[in-house]
Amino acid sequence: MRVCLYLEAENVVARSGFRTAFARHLQALQRMGIPVTTDPSEEFDILHLHWFGPRSLYYLKRAKQNNKIVIAHAHSIGAYDFKDSFTLSNTFAPLYEKYLHYFYELSDAICTPSEHAKRLLQAHGITKPIYVISNGVDLERFRFDEQARSLYRKRLGLKNFTVFCAGNVIPRKGVLDFLEVARRLPQFDFVWFGHVWSPILAFDIEMHQALDERPPNVKLPGFIEDAAGAFCAGDLMFYPSYGETHGLVLFEAAALRRPIVMRDLPEYALAGFRNGENCLMGKTIDDFCEQIVRVSRDAALCMRLTQEAYRLAEANSLEHVGLALRRLYTMLLERRAR
Numbered sequence: 001m002r003v004c005l006y007l008e009a010e011n012v013v014a015r016s017g018f019r020t021a022f023a024r025h026l027q028a029l030q031r032m033g034i035p036v037t038t039d040p041s042e043e044f045d046i047l048h049l050h051w052f053g054p055r056s057l058y059y060l061k062r063a064k065q066n067n068k069i070v071i072a073h074a075h076s077i078g079a080y081d082f083k084d085s086f087t088l089s090n091t092f093a094p095l096y097e098k099y100l101h102y103f104y105e106l107s108d109a110i111c112t113p114s115e116h117a118k119r120l121l122q123a124h125g126i127t128k129p130i131y132v133i134s135n136g137v138d139l140e141r142f143r144f145d146e147q148a149r150s151l152y153r154k155r156l157g158l159k160n161f162t163v164f165c166a167g168n169v170i171p172r173k174g175v176l177d178f179l180e181v182a183r184r185l186p187q188f189d190f191v192w193f194g195h196v197w198s199p200i201l202a203f204d205i206e207m208h209q210a211l212d213e214r215p216p217n218v219k220l221p222g223f224i225e226d227a228a229g230a231f232c233a234g235d236l237m238f239y240p241s242y243g244e245t246h247g248l249v250l251f252e253a254a255a256l257r258r259p260i261v262m263r264d265l266p267e268y269a270l271a272g273f274r275n276g277e278n279c280l281m282g283k284t285i286d287d288f289c290e291q292i293v294r295v296s297r298d299a300a301l302c303m304r305l306t307q308e309a310y311r312l313a314e315a316n317s318l319e320h321v322g323l324a325l326r327r328l329y330t331m332l333l334e335r336r337a338r
Contacts, residue, residue, distance in 0.1 A: 001329055002035040004044035008053040017248060018075050021113065021135035022050040028136055028322035034329070046329055048111070049073060052103045060106055069332050072107035074130075076100060077120045077245060097124070104128060109332060113246035116267035120245075131328050135248045136321035137313050141228050142255035148229035156219055156233060158189045161296045164234030166193040166227065166249045167241070169211070169220070171204050174240030174263065181238065181288050183215045188296070190238075193230055195223040231256050236295055238288065239263070247271070251316045254278075254309035259302045261291045272315070278308035 007022040025048075029036045037044060040059040047063040048071045049056045063070050077100075101124065104110050110130045112118050118130045153162070163182070167173045169192060182190035199208050211220070224230040227249075231237075237253035239262040247268070253260055262268060264281035275281040280291040295302050314320075 001046070001333060002037070002044045003029060003046045003048055003329060004037050004040050004042065005029065005048050005050065006038060006040050006056065006059060007050040008056045009051065017135070017246075018051055020248060021073070021075060024136035024138065024318060025050070025321065025325065027138065028318040029325060031318060032322035032326055034322075034326060045069065045333060046071065049107075050075070052076075052100060057103060057106075060103070064106070069109075069336060070107045071109050071111050071328075071332075072104050074100075074104060074110050074112040074117060074121055075245065077117055077124070101126065109328075111328070113248075114267065115270045117245040119270075133324045133328065134251075134316040134321055135246055136318045137248070137251045137255050137316045139255055139313065139317050142231075142252050142313070143228070144256050145229065145232050148226075149232040152230050152233035156191060156221060158191070158219075158233055160187060160189045160217075161236070162189040162191060162234045163236050163238045163292055164191040164193065164231065165238055165240070166231070166252075169194050169196045169207075171207050172242050174242055175207055176210055177240040177285060177288065178238065179210050179214050179218060180285050181240075181292070182218045184285065184289050185292065186215065186217055188217065188292070190218045191234060192218070192220055193222075193224050193227065196220055227252065228256070231258065234258060236261060236292060238292060240288065241265075243267070251313050254306070255313035257306040257310060259295050259305045260309060261288060261295065272312050273309075278305055278312060280305070 005022065005026050007019065010019060026036065026038065040047060046069045047059060049060060050073045060070050104126055105128060107128055110121065110126065110128050111133050112121060112130055113133065113135045115132055118132050121130055165178055169175055178190065178192060231253060237258050237260045239247065239250055239260065241247065241263060243265065244267060250260060250262065260279040262279055262281055264275065264283050273279045280295065282288045282291050
């Protein structure tokens with residue numbers, strides 16, 4: 001078995017979850033000793049595509065003509081995760097969704113990172129078999145490091161209990177709520193790790209105005225390659241996103257044993273998060289403020305939440321991902337042979 005794991009335009013998506021998932025899957029396969037290439041011009045038995053651009057479509061069709069197995073990795077569902085992201089995204093969301101449907105239906109199988117994403121794809125009429133495999137967390141890399149904490153706290157000028165979030169700075173991620181919570185809790189420091197797009201690419205008047213007028217306790221250091229080290233600077237992850245197919249940074253925070261406060265969404269329950277057990281959830285600004293203050297004052301609660309959340313990180317480790325990918329590839333090859 002030889003697999004081609006392909007990510008089109010890797011430099012373009014260098015600061016996105018697409019590249020992170022691709023890199024984690026590549027690492028997982030290498031740890032499992034599965035022969036893998038990232039060059040679709042080489043020989044392979046299975047083509048596993050992590051994006052859906054024109055070159056990916058070309059390689060997909062060529063692989064099918066050569067009787068190779070093709071897996072489309074559904075990082076995106078369609079309008080669900082495309083709306084409220086970039087300029088004119090809401091206008092083009094229906095067309096974007098139709099193209100994704102066309103692309104995914106050309107494959108032999110679809111891989112997606114969560115049960116929630118699988119259910120959405122099925123609800124959208126996808127008929128190809130869908131398999132859930134996490135994007136994966138590198139537990140060796142995402143390990144709390146006191147030295148990294150000191151380094152990044154000094155670099156970012158953090159002196160108080162620090163609330164952090166990570167992801168592209170777009171409306172869907174709940175940026176406005178993050179800023180409002182920071183305004184109501186001036187005694188804490190707030191940091192959002194993630195690329196701040198120009199208004200040309202991510203045009204949202206309300207969000208950009210709020211960013212320009214953000215309270216002084218909010219820091220926006222942009223995208224940081226060393227996410228594991230940077231996250232150590234924080235004391236609590238606050239994740240106010242309005243919708244996620246996986247929410248990989250939640251599992252990364254869990255691996256670092258950082259307590260998590262998140263929006264109460266049904267997809268998180270499917271992923272194993274339980275309010276009051278391994279995280280705290282809220283629906284309103286008041287809820288979020290109350291939960292953050294509660295964790296900051298209760299060391300026992302913090303320890304209990306982080307210990308339980310770490311179990312979720314373990315379940316999404318690269319070792320588990322590698323085993324799941326090998327089982328999927330083996331099954332598809334055996335099915336083709338029959």
